[in-house]
Amino acid sequence: MERLDKILAKSGYGTRKEVKQLIKEGRVELAGKVIIDAGFKISAQSIKQISVDGNQAEIHDSLTFMLNKPSGFITALSDARHDTIAEFIPQKWQNKGLVPIGRLDKDTEGLLLLTNDGQLSHRICSPKWGIEKEYYLITQGRPFDRQDIEKFAQGFKTLDGTEFKPAKLKLIDGFEAYLTVCEGQYHQVKRMAKSTGREVKYLKRIRIADLVLDPDLQPGEIRMLTKDERTRLYLACRLMD
Ligand code: URA
Secondary structure, three states, X not given: OEEHHHHHHHOOOXXXXXXXXXXXXXXXXXXXXXXXXXXXXXXXXXXXXXEEOOEEOOOOOOOEXXXXXXXXXXXXXXXXXXXXXXXXXXXXXXXXOOEEOOOOOOOOEEEEEEEOOHHHHHHHHOHHHOOOEEEEEEEEEOOOOHHHHHHHHHOEEOOOOOEEOOOEEEEOOOOEEEEEEOOOOOOHHHHHHHOOOEEEEEEEEEEEOOEEOOOOOOOOOEEEOOHHHHHHHHHHOOOOO
């Protein structure tokens, strides 16, 4: 048995204070009956019967968000010298233990997930689970050609001994491409490009597993994953939601 306000706060309906207010306003029902006692105890079986504003509540033990990271911010929650992505996390989600899943460089844009589910984070980052991350990149230097596609597809070792696992390079033209990798090594895309004589001028992550960056999410905007996105992500990571 767990308190109603705690269940809702944990599921992202707001801070404990905001959730208490929501309950007080009569917006929360259990099996069609309004509950105004924030401390009302809910059993595991009746959790599915909670509704908020007339819609079945989405109840989870963890929260996962998608941020469209703009350039100019480091992937950290605090830093003495640099602007961090923490400023995009609204107040009501700041004390939920959210941490970024993996890292995007300061000048990289695009899809960054944040979660308070350590296992989910581990599976997305670890090469063992083979979760795809897709990037859009613009390079300068030599134009890409078919040989690069083959080299990346086979995986390769650089002169300094770094090994890159097989990756999919899809060319748009000689300087623009999509690159899909299944690991998350430090500066991975930039180093892969560099080892074939190119410099990455622009980099944006557009997909993780089959979760695509929401085109309506402006740089700096964040939102919770939808129920469907969440289910698909957990399935891809072979985890139960
Ligand atoms: N690879 C990079 O080089 N930089 C990033 O930010 C992400 C992947």
